[in-house]
Amino acid sequence: VAEVDDVLATAQERGLLGPGPVDVQRRHAEALVALVEAATGRPRQVLDIGTGGGLPGLVAALAWPSAAVTLLDARRRAVDFVRVAVEALGLSSRCTVLHGRAETLAHEPGHRERYDLVLARAVGRPATAAELCAGFAAVGGHCAVSERPGGDTWDPVGCGRLGFVPRESIGDGIATVRVLDKVEATPAELPRRRGVPAKRPLF
Numbered sequence: 001v002a003e004v005d006d007v008l009a010t011a012q013e014r015g016l017l018g019p020g021p022v023d024v025q026r027r028h029a030e031a032l033v034a035l036v037e038a039a040t041g042r043p044r045q046v047l048d049i050g051t052g053g054g055l056p057g058l059v060a061a062l063a064w065p066s067a068a069v070t071l072l073d074a075r076r077r078a079v080d081f082v083r084v085a086v087e088a089l090g091l092s093s094r095c096t097v098l099h100g101r102a103e104t105l106a107h108e109p110g111h112r113e114r115y116d117l118v119l120a121r122a123v124g125r126p127a128t129a130a131e132l133c134a135g136f137a138a139v140g141g142h143c144a145v146s147e148r149p150g151g152d153t154w155d156p157v158g159c160g161r162l163g164f165v166p167r168e169s170i171g172d173g174i175a176t177v178r179v180l181d182k183v184e185a186t187p188a189e190l191p192r193r194r195g196v197p198a199k200r201p202l203f
């Protein structure tokens with residue numbers, strides 16, 4: 001725990017983690033991971049999109065010692081930092097750090113529908129996060145997106161276009177999370193090109 005908080009403190013100094021005490025942010029990520037595990041079981045192949053300073057991916061990797069965890073971010077600075085953090089936390093044997101845009105990597109065969117759990121914490125509005133996650137999640141797998149306190153609205157028709165069925169929001173007073181069940185393949189044209197999921201959300 002102390003090692004994780006040290007990593008997060010450095011991430012915050014470098015502008016890779018939002019404001020507020022790092023232990024509170026770690027607990028938020030831990031709560032998110034526990035809620036997801038209770039809802040969907042322990043995953044084997046996990047992807048954290050827009051990991052920034054490593055949340056929730058690093059916390060997920062520590063909570064799930066038999067999972068392979070990939071942490072992805074479009075910012076070079078974030079990726080360089082997370083690579084060092086993975087090493088420092090002794091996670092190198094099962095954590096991979098990827099630099100790139102989710103819109104691009106989600107179309108690569110090595111990543112397309114390869115993950116049984118895709119996590120996104122603070123990565124845009126619901127429709128944006130859902131579109132960025134969809135192409136990575138295997139059919140039968142799940143996506144879990146952190147929500148603002150009180151929850152967010154998820155249009156079932158819009159989610160359906162991505163291959164998702166949204167569940168009810170779940171929370172424990174610390175974190176609120178929305179699990180999306182991936183029930184069908186995501187259409188090949190999704191996600192749309194770079195920047196479009198944020199600029200013109202599907203719902």
Ligand SMILES: C[S@@+](CC[C@H](N)C(=O)[O-])C[C@H]1O[C@@H](n2cnc3c(N)ncnc32)[C@H](O)[C@@H]1O
Nearest residue numbers: 050051052055073074075100101102103121122
């Ligand atoms: C607000 S930060 C959240 C970071 C972290 N998940 C957390 O909860 O502290 C959003 C991160 O998502 C990354 N990001 C946003 N859009 C992205 C995209 N399309 N592909 C990859 N990374 C993206 C940004 O570079 C940034 O690091």
